[in-house]
Amino acid sequence: MSTADAPHPSALAAQILPLVGGAQNVESVAHCMTRLRLGLRERTLARDEELRTLPGVLGLVADGDAYQVVLGPGVVGRVTREFASLVEGGGSAGGGATEGRSAEGHSAEGHSAGDGSAEDRSAEDLAARGAALRASRKRANATPLKHLLRRIANIFVPLIPALIGCGIIAGLNGLLINLKWLPSVTPALAAIASGFMALIAVFVGLNTAKEFGGTPVLGGAVAAIVVFPGVAKIDAFGQSLSPGQGGVLGALAAAALAVQVEKWCRRWVPESLDVLLTPTLTVLLSGLATVYGLMYVAGEVSTAIGEAANRLLGNAGAVAGFALGGLFLPLVMLGLHQALIPIHTTLIEQQGYTVLLPILAMAGAGQVGAALAVYVRLRRNASIRRTVKSALPPGLLGVGEPLIYGVSLPLGRPFVTACVGGAFGGGFIGLFNMLGTKVGATAIGPSGWALFPLLQGDKGLAETAAIYAGGLLVGYATGFAATYAFGFSHELLTEWNAEPKPDVEPGAAPEPGPAPGEARGARVT
Incomplete structure (x- = not known):
């Protein structure tokens, strides 16, 4: 769902509240750059699937102690204020908003989530896979060390x-x-x-x-x-x-x-x-x-x-950048990337900028390139292509959760090839660090295109920005190429590249479809 379709922040807050168990189930309300972070008394009262389908909600991360609703930069601050006001007031305005939304369904897109069309089943199956993967990783990573990192x-x-x-x-x-x-x-x-x-x-x-x-x-x-x-x-x-x-x-x-x-x-x-x-x-x-x-x-x-x-970037910048850029997406997937903030802040205190953030930001570039390849390869799956289109704008600005949880991670291979794109982008910037041109950021938080205003290094701003832009292009291109070439097995294409049922007007000739007996989506070019 595009953020352009999102309701007013007050309406969105009112829609979210009953889906997390109401005001009495909310212990704490906070937000970061992109996520509404809630402490819930009873996790089982939250209705995850309904929450994911709300217009304006880009994703859901139920990992660790916090229940996190991905809303995107800018929006999250306004929604958080409205949500906190509703919680303090007992949430009396929440129920009606949800009922109204339930009556509407997905009328803005011309169909309901449960109308049974092939393209909707594909989108729902992909979301279900993402939810299952998040749940399994939550169980596997509920260690004392990672709990401490989340608290930091x-x-x-x-x-x-x-x-x-x-x-x-x-x-x-x-x-x-x-x-x-x-x-x-x-x-x-x-x-x-x-x-x-x-x-x-x-x-x-x-x-x-x-x-x-x-x-x-x-x-x-x-x-x-x-x-x-x-x-x-x-x-x-x-x-x-x-x-x-x-x-x-x-x-x-x-x-x-x-x-x-x-x-x-x-x-x-x-x-x-x-x-x-x-x-x-x-x-x-x-x-x-x-x-x-x-x-x-x-x-x-x-x-x-x-x-x-x-020393790391000066002596082995290309290799270090390759490793850091390639491994950062799994940290984002687990929500542990925030634990690097003390290191970034220490570097900013000492040097005026952190040289690690531009390298790590290349992971988002690989993710965008991979998503574009998914869009091209699954050309007959209109539902997933709509998801990619709606998640790309925040992805270009460094908000990767919608693409991770909604596209690449549930598909499996595209997540790995996205990491490859991030690795090559990070290696590109790391190479210039090794050659004597540092590329840093004066603050933390944004990435992607949103990082340009925060760039700083030991050379001129134009040179620093040019290297960072080159890294983004390398990440986009490598992520796209790796995903297009290696991101889909024959079985994966057969499963997800289904042709939607054509809407044929009376008297109009139907578009050519698969031959009798041929499996839908089995033709691969």
């Missing part, structure tokens, strides 16, 4: 809008400085762009404490020590600390420790003294551990991350 992702996802906004402003400011335009304005733009990054440790501390069950302001208070200028007067391990040493990793560790100290205090401190002793001991003990240990250790880890990224 939950800490950083709310920071992405600020990272994007400040990153674009920083890029605009750099352009104005290079062009020597508006010299009286550029210092103000620099302050606006840098203010958030200077205090990002505090926000990481707040979110860490909230995620792990502590008091957010106490987590923020301990994390603020990391960026406080006065730490320069402290000697630890025979050397003076530097403000910001350890960065977001130090802030995350400090706030996580504060949560544990706070929970210990809640258990052992008498209730009459809790309001005084618990916050004091939490900040004091965690703060001492931060300045005399965590900042030093996290600083060493942060430095190692930056050096490793530069």
